[in-house]
Amino acid sequence: MFNSHEFFKQRLSAHMKELSRYLRYMFNGHLMIALFFFISVVAVYYQQWLAQLSEDFPTSLIIGALLGLLVSYSPVRTLLKEPDLVFLIAAESKMNAYFRNSLIYSFVIQLYVILLVVAALGPLYFAEFPDRSGNMYLLTIAIVLLFKVGNLIANWWMLKVREPGIRQVDLTVRTLLNITVFYFIIQGNMLMAGITTVLFTGVFLYDLNVSRKQPGVVWDLLVEKDQIRMQSFYRIANMFADVPHLKNRIKKRQWLVSMVSRLPFTQSHTFDYLYRITFVRSGDYLGMYIRLIIIGGLFIYFIPNVWVQILFVILFLYLSCFQMMTLYQHHRTTMWLDIYPVGKAYRQQSLVKLLFQLTLFQTVLFSLLFLFMQEYAGFVIALVSGTVFTFMFINGYVKSKLV
Structure with a gap:
């Protein structure tokens, strides 16, 4: 009997082996030295810049925009391949566990980006608001994680819609709402943040309603999205090692x-x-x-x-x-x-x-x-x-x- 949970574990294991094979070459000595120098210099001048931060600097807008864009970009990694278009469509009713695990995996692999961004924005936040406690920033991070989950689920629902225009409009509206919510949170205006959150919840429920009206999973779209992301990784890995899976894109120019x-x-x-x-x-x-x-x-x-x-x-x-x-x-x-x-x-x-x-x-x-x-x-x-x-x-x- 087909077990989609075990199938996902096998697919994830093969995927991690594929990534690790190229990551060994990517994070070599040359790159690590360059990254260490780059991060060290940026950190030093970042601290010096914070010491001279002007009072009219738009801290709330910048942090709000960065956090809003961070939670809005929430791609779902399904790890599907082209043969799945033939062999898995018949088992679509049994794929609930597989897609649930895909959402969990997508959230986990995006956590490191969240941690890097909130760690980088922390000094700017406390330089602008020295009277606020660390618990306030921790609460903001918790809200970021909550909105990340919400946007990830909304993106998954909208992947059941074939029309790209509808998906793009939905993403644009949610992105603007995300930026607005975090702008008000950083500014300390919790009333307006709450009102904007209610608007986001309305869009979230609308996405749920739209997805329920769809006949099923758009398999070719899921495979296409995953292939695009893997090709992006292969193009980066190709700078350090030969990648036979890379499909070169040709542009006229x-x-x-x-x-x-x-x-x-x-x-x-x-x-x-x-x-x-x-x-x-x-x-x-x-x-x-x-x-x-x-x-x-x-x-x-x-x-x-x-x-x-x-x-x-x-x-x-x-x-x-x-x-x-x-x-x-x-x-x-x-x-x-x-x-x-x-x-x-x-x-x-x-x-x-x-x-x-x-x-x-x-x-x-x-x-x-x-x-x-x-x-x-x-x-x-x-x-x-x-x-x-x-x-x-x-x-x-x-x-x-x-x-």
Whole structure:
């Protein structure tokens, strides 16, 4: 007899083994050193910023918005796979225990994000409201957990609705209500928080009523949602190890391709062309590169110490170059590359050249930011140190890994 509870345990065990296999590579020594440095610097300047916090700073709005968004984003991990569309639909009436365990698992794996966010916002909360006791903040955390459960259940109910427009409107309304509730709670206006909570409860009951009118579980939607989340994880893991399950997304971006593909039509530039259009069109290389530039630029701009700014320049150059190295293995399963009449040395040289160009361009952008801030010494130091680091890292570490 089919036991959905035991089936979920088997599916969860296989899922955890899959995650642990890649997490070993992701949390390696290089990443841990970078994270330790990053967290240490942020913590120091966070405390200094809190000491100079102005009275008109919108603390209630910021904490309320962050907590509201935190509880609103409550995806349900069902761990369903494509074959389940054939083999499990017939057992839908026996899947109650499976989906209940899915909700519990989804809540548990999202707890760490809640703990990180409330721990990070705690110093800001007590800096703005020094007269409040710790019990008040603990009560706020308890309310966060309660709303997290409510939003998770509401999301599950709305996954029974096939129309994406209805789901999007429901999520938008609940998100606005969540932000408003926590804004009033942080502000100390419990009356308005209570009224907004009643409105949220009304939306919650409406979602229950809508879900009860649906004929059953939308299996293809559940499988699609879970596949999207796993592919996101695989794309991150692919920066550190080969992921055979990764399905590469291809985007046209014709105007960018036309800009980067202007190369001589010779054998020596074969892989130059391939890696350039791969960087622009495939996976998330271009988006990741741009995000690292923006995030690094923000840290450099807001950190007041020029030497720490230089360290962040080096850190983000390292992160960009390290993650772009996966371009070398991007076409590992494409057999027709082996019939190219092009030597392997050209392939390595092409990637090294592209990495040097990307990292040098990033160095120039970071250096120009110092000019914008009128830090002329910082401009020179950033440009020189960034160029030297790029040359040494690519010719030392990167070349040794391209085998």
